[in-house]
Amino acid sequence: MNRFFNIIIIFFLTINFSFSNVLNKKDYNLLGDSLTVIINSENEEKDIFKQIKRKLRYIEAILDPETNSFLKKFNDLEKNSEISAPDLFVDAFKIMKDYNDITKNAFDPTTFSILSNASTIDKVKPLLDSKLFQKCMNIRNIDVKITNVFSKKYSCIKLSFDSVIDGIIVQNMKFLLESKNYTSFYIRFGNTVYSRNFINENNNFDKRTLDAIDRVGIKIKTLPVFSFLVNDNDKIKTYNLNYRSKRISLNNDFFVIVASDSPVNNSILANTLNLVDYSIFAKNLYRNEIPILIVYKDDGKYIYKYSKPFEIFFD
Template identity: 50%
Template sequence: MFRLFLTLTIFLNFSLFSFSNEDYSKDYNLLGNKLKIIIKTTNLDKKVFKRIKKTLKNIELIIDPYNSSSFLYRFNALEKNTEISAPDLFVDTFNLMRNYNKITQNSFNPTAFSILTNNSSDLKKIKFYLDTGLYDKCLNISNITTKIRNVFSKKLSCTKISFDSAIHGIIVENIKYILERENLESFYISFGNTIYYKNFESNMPSYNPRIQEILDINQISLKKFSSYSYLDIADKKVRTFNINSASRKLVVKDDIVIIVSSDSPVNNSILSNTLNLLDFDTIKKLKFINSEIPILIIYKENDFYIRRYSKSFQQYFN
């Protein structure tokens, strides 16, 4: 009897061990940010992380503007009227940038990178360039032309672009695709300002401390989102989405919260960044604020906080 009991106990313990979910966590340093991936599953094929590493390397080799081996770096260094064939990721991302340039009526412009290449944290120098108009001819997305679908050229060699407004969403979207293709049902992905998780109870902080502080000041409590991005105001580094190309003004705001929560990490990332450039007084007139995309904007005006949100965001207020 004792032997039978012992056998049953060992079998039950083994069964519980075999079918209990484990957390497989991996951190990556990527494009100046930390990428965190947590997978909860009973048995993980470790090759998944090898596939992820390969995908990340391929993405870096296409859209890292500071890597001299990347396609984007070579494109930015291209002489005028020189044609170059672009990989699909570059083509798709550029088309996305061009669409948002139209949506924001040229307020957002990825060619703002033309004056950020060597001065991304020097506010005075960037402001000087904008005020004097030295780079006005360079800051024009129309300077980039396409032939067929993937053949690009530039009218001016000084025109340079960055995909910094969407890069976090692009990374998260690609990792999400890999994990879902592996039929993994519970995971968490966080990179920069973009988070996505599926069937996962996360204890990670939802936002950076400054955003949480603004939410607390306004006594706003939000439910958790499974897919969202926020405007990251944690540092003072200037990016393309801090320059209003239409008005040629530098836009670096401290007292602002923008949260976007749709099913698409890429759209969340670029919307949460580019909304920063719009006139909040007229934002209600914009079509997407009344769309199905959940959007929250909190900004300060005359020492008072004002909030704007789409109808679909109401469900996230506690």
């Protein structure tokens, strides 16, 4: 008889546990990409998903690359306090100010704006001798860009929008969910992921990144917060730039994973470190305070380097 009651109790406990948490998942189309939000809670969360949709409308209005009135929409948005973009953009530029230390003069991230639309090396070489290159490569101009971040005074300012969009959207979703006291959720947009108290089976890197990780024989735990360079994107060209000689080479066998606590910082680093002069950067990477892993191909062999904070993510 006792055994029967024990079975009944276990049965009801199992039923109760099964229905105590619901994985509420929603996918959104945003800026030509997919945003995934999963909330682990006791109820169906229809209201919060409506709030997310409203916020995404604001974000899409301001970050739409086709708009001709970016500044006006941005100012309107800032007045509504619907998006935390202004402070996040400035934070991203503060990170960029430290790039000379981060990369040991191996790369100035504003170069990305010069190379971003160039499909061949032949189209890039003339840009390296242009006045635009000199203006963008001067790290001291970053201070000026902080104050002019919304004026588009410099054409190389394009980096501020292109390289942190993924991180900004994820960060804003994080802010929204935390403000509503959600404690278990998963957010992914583009190359950037943020999760909190959420068990995920894998990191969902692209195929080429997974292959590169396999080739160097390492295993990575599931990362709660990270960005990576999306190498399966045919639009992405990876140019390694020698900062001193201004020589460049095309090298699509370069992979970056950044796993700090900040989605914005992860996004901008993952989207720009692919242009690093890895012969310089790799030598000093272990001492870096940011969790970074790079995998690159040199003389036909895949090599991986990482910073000390990234060690905890190896399985």
